[in-house]
Amino acid sequence: MxxxxxxxxxxxxxxxxxxxxxxxxxxxxxxxxxxxxxxxxxxxxxxxxxxxxxxxxxxxxxxxxxxxxxxxxxxxxxxxxxxxxxxxxxxxxxxxxxxxxxxxxxxxxxxxxxxxxxxxxxxxxxxxxxxGDELHPEPAPFVPSTRLTSEEYDAFLCYVEYGTPYQFMIENNLDPMHGSYLHADSHSMSEGDRAATFSVRGTDNGFVFEKDGQRDTNFDWSEWIDTSMQYIELEIPYPATGGPGGNFGIVSHMTPIDEYTTACFFWRNRKVSGWQRDVWRFLYKNRLEARHWAVLEQDREVAEVMQPVPPGVEHFYQHDLGVTRVRKLLRKEAEQQAGELTDARSARHQARQETAKVAPGSSPAG
Ligand code: FES
Ligand SMILES: [Fe+2]
Incomplete structure (x- = not known):
């Protein structure tokens, strides 16, 4: 730091x-x-x-x-x-x-x-x-999504930099309901109910935020995962033109550039092997990638005009449970890290002062 x-x-x-x-x-x-x-x-x-x-x-x-x-x-x-x-x-x-x-x-x-x-x-x-901060210079083991490490998945990296705080992009990905509105005219998010209730399910490293009673129809769930890396997994069904291989997934990972700008990594992935992998790679490059970019552009248009607002301006409803939960998690850990660093820094400062006090008057033993 x-x-x-x-x-x-x-x-x-x-x-x-x-x-x-x-x-x-x-x-x-x-x-x-x-x-x-x-x-x-x-x-x-x-x-x-x-x-x-x-x-x-x-x-x-x-x-x-x-x-x-x-x-x-x-x-x-x-x-x-x-x-x-x-x-x-x-x-x-x-x-x-x-x-x-x-x-x-x-x-x-x-x-x-x-x-x-x-x-x-x-x-x-x-x-x-x-x-790592001053207290953690040694890296923790790198634990990314298995969708990026497993042979069973194929993935394309899509990288963009947006003029929006990284937390907005995390919240965007933990908000399945925006699929049915912002992306209603997209190739993959026009189906299903446009009203829903949601549940939050805790996991070892985060939580799943999912629609009640609708799965594999639209953008119906996403999962926050915080290991030694923070990322979100989600799945959206492809239409028939997406070829064989089932839903496509996104592993999204946000790196703050600074307070106001974000480097966004999206790995579009699919559990495919053999000829299905070849078909997906071909379709992705020739047809699907452009459609995915069009969806991302809709996100960018909203994300880049959103502003941080004072408490009380937003009014949450049940669809925002994922957003409020991740905000709380990030805030609590930021407070914890700041507390530990401040304690360590003041202990160091105090030790230096003690040493300075002792030094002038000290004399060799005996
Ligand atoms: S060599 Fe002098 S600033 Fe780099
Ligand atoms: Fe979106």
């Missing part, structure tokens, strides 16, 4: 964490196809990052500040196994170690692990990184 958060009190820190994303999770950074030959600069969870791929094909996610005087490394020269800062040529490798200070060889900066480096991993065409 950025050092600027050191000055925040516990309430503001909780607000910051909630609006820029819970820490101690794996987050998608970008599709790997966006990372070309040179380093690129991105912002994720409000943190400036440089992302690059070394000559052995290994991806790196690091703070976008040169360890010398903080020029962005996203404009550095790519030297194969390291980056050379444009400003004074300091060279840093993928572990964050300064390997050369060409202007002053042998200076103390050489050999120092001076650049914050985020553990990273690639899955289903996306690069992920671990965003």
């Amino acid at each position: 950025s050092t600027t958060t050191l000055e925040l009190d516990v309430t503001d820190l909780a607000r910051h964490i909630q609006s820029t994303g819970l820490r101690n999770r794996w987050y998608g950074i970008c599709p790997t196809e966006l990372i070309g030959d040179g380093p690129i600069g991105v912002v994720r969870l409000g943190e400036r990052l440089v992302v690059w791929r070394d000559r052995d094909g290994q991806y790196h996610v690091q703070e976008d500040y040169c360890p010398h005087r903080a020029a962005p490394l996203s404009i550095a020269k790519h030297l194969g196994d390291r980056l050379a800062c444009r400003y004074h040529g300091v060279e840093v490798d993928g572990s964050g170690t300064v390997v050369s200070v060409p202007g002053m060889p042998g200076c103390a900066l050489e050999g120092r692990q001076a650049l914050k480096t985020y553990p990273s991993i690639v899955l289903r065409d996306a690069l992920f990184a671990w965003f």
